[in-house]
Amino acid sequence: MDSTAVARSHWSSRWAFVLVTAGSAIGLGNIWKFPYMTGTNGGSAFVLVYLLCIAFIGVPLLMAETMLGRRGQANPVGSMRRVVAEAGAHPGWIAIGFIGILGALMILSFYSVVAGWILDYAMRSFSGFAGLTKAEAGAAFAALLADPLRLIGWHTVFMILTALVVASGVTSGIERANKIMMPALFAIIVALIVYGIVAADMAAAVRFMFHFDFGAVRREVVLSAMGHAFFTLSLGMGAIMAYGSYLDRGTSIMRTAFYVALADTGIALMAGLAIFAIVFAQGLEPASGPGLILQTLPLAFAQMPGGAVVGPLFFILVIFAAWTSSISLMEPFAAFLIERFGLSRRAAVGGMGLVAWLLGIAVALSFNEWSGFKILGLGIFDLLDTLTTKIMMPLAGLLIALFVGWVMRRHHVAEEMGLSGAQLGIWLNVLRFGSPLAIGLIFLHVVGVIG
Numbered sequence: 001m002d003s004t005a006v007a008r009s010h011w012s013s014r015w016a017f018v019l020v021t022a023g024s025a026i027g028l029g030n031i032w033k034f035p036y037m038t039g040t041n042g043g044s045a046f047v048l049v050y051l052l053c054i055a056f057i058g059v060p061l062l063m064a065e066t067m068l069g070r071r072g073q074a075n076p077v078g079s080m081r082r083v084v085a086e087a088g089a090h091p092g093w094i095a096i097g098f099i100g101i102l103g104a105l106m107i108l109s110f111y112s113v114v115a116g117w118i119l120d121y122a123m124r125s126f127s128g129f130a131g132l133t134k135a136e137a138g139a140a141f142a143a144l145l146a147d148p149l150r151l152i153g154w155h156t157v158f159m160i161l162t163a164l165v166v167a168s169g170v171t172s173g174i175e176r177a178n179k180i181m182m183p184a185l186f187a188i189i190v191a192l193i194v195y196g197i198v199a200a201d202m203a204a205a206v207r208f209m210f211h212f213d214f215g216a217v218r219r220e221v222v223l224s225a226m227g228h229a230f231f232t233l234s235l236g237m238g239a240i241m242a243y244g245s246y247l248d249r250g251t252s253i254m255r256t257a258f259y260v261a262l263a264d265t266g267i268a269l270m271a272g273l274a275i276f277a278i279v280f281a282q283g284l285e286p287a288s289g290p291g292l293i294l295q296t297l298p299l300a301f302a303q304m305p306g307g308a309v310v311g312p313l314f315f316i317l318v319i320f321a322a323w324t325s326s327i328s329l330m331e332p333f334a335a336f337l338i339e340r341f342g343l344s345r346r347a348a349v350g351g352m353g354l355v356a357w358l359l360g361i362a363v364a365l366s367f368n369e370w371s372g373f374k375i376l377g378l379g380i381f382d383l384l385d386t387l388t389t390k391i392m393m394p395l396a397g398l399l400i401a402l403f404v405g406w407v408m409r410r411h412h413v414a415e416e417m418g419l420s421g422a423q424l425g426i427w428l429n430v431l432r433f434g435s436p437l438a439i440g441l442i443f444l445h446v447v448g449v450i451g
Contacts, residue, residue: 041224075332252418
């Protein structure tokens with residue numbers, strides 16, 4: 001049984017919870033993945049479906065996972081153990097917590113390597129990209145991936161930055177860091193939006209993202225948007241449950257979930273506008289895929305007026321987004337070690353960070369020295385990505401929806417959520433029927449059964 005003797009920290013206010021949870025959700029998925037997925041899926045059609053999925057799939061699941069954390073008042077495993085016992089349910093449901101913390105550990109290991117790429121480009125951006133050609137941009141990224149020492153070095157720096165914050169505690173570390181980085185992130189993205197209006201092609205970006213063409217809403221666009229809406233809110237990896245456990249009981253989960261989703265979606269849309277305004281102004285291709293911010297944008301910064309200033313600002317923005325997300329990935333497992341085994345926070349963070357760092361070294365080597373090593377036909381990076389984002393997160397999300405919708409006692413759910421009548425009924429029916437159907441379709445899409 002998880003220790004109940006550990007004093008439970010709480011966020012200083014509702015807005016602190018909104019900031020840290022938004023920080024968890026706002027990461028590379030918003031600044032890196034959302035723009036390139038929008039570009040490769042036809043722009044406005046993808047955006048329309050994405051917004052609908054956030055509202056009708058993402059927010060109800062965000063509420064459910066937050067509620068489980070607050071009800072359980074422990075790390076994801078401890079929280080699930082308590083709510084399962086309270087519901088008189090089969091102990092197998094506790095697996096939700098284990099899936100979350102193990103998934104977060106694995107995601108952190110490769111997320112830190114990718115964030116290391118951003119650190120490398122951020123340092124390079126201060127000397128400018130002047131004179132960079134398309135061939136040189138591609139060669140520069142290939143050279144980074146081929147250099148194990150650079151990859152491991154930046155991965156190490158990023159992991160240390162993450163561990164330092166989490167080791168400082170809930171309010172002194174995680175909350176304080178987000179109170180600094182989230183406003184800074186917002187200020188930088190507003191500055192980039194202003195630049196896009198003044199010196200780039202914001203009109204083209206707005207048309208691309210918001211001039212809705214319903215004829216472009218095809219099955220693959222819908223499925224891609226559904227999947228991204230689920231992943232962008234950090235659902236199913238323990239972070240939301242862990243953060244929910246520090247939430248004061250007087251705070252409305254429904255209202256705070258709405259604010260978190262609004263912040264997450266708003267930043268994604270603003271990042272898309274800023275990026276596409278720059279891309280269109282320089283006559284570059286919006287559908288350039290995952291290389292959009294590491295190969296296409298450096299070309300834009302090399303050509304555009306003020307690129308020597310805008311480039312560093314942009315990469316600082318991405319670093320802040322990645323950092324706040326990595327903090328939330330480290331916290332669930334650290335909280336488990338603290339509460340289950342009585343470790344100090346520093347020891348728990350150090351131990352968990354060491355495991356993630358070592359696994360991250362294997363990820364870094366999979367791009368070069370170990371590129372020939374395959375498991376089930378996948379390299380280490382692709383294997384971890386597939387296991388976590390394509391299997392474990394959807395599975396955890398599905399189980400959360402089923403547990404809250406069908407297994408928890410209705411009066412316990414109503415008590416925790418502060419909902420009743422039609423509001424409670426609609427939300428529970430979304431979890432019982434809508435969310436499982438949507439997650440099932442997402443899962444079948446990402447494993448290639450439907451497309």
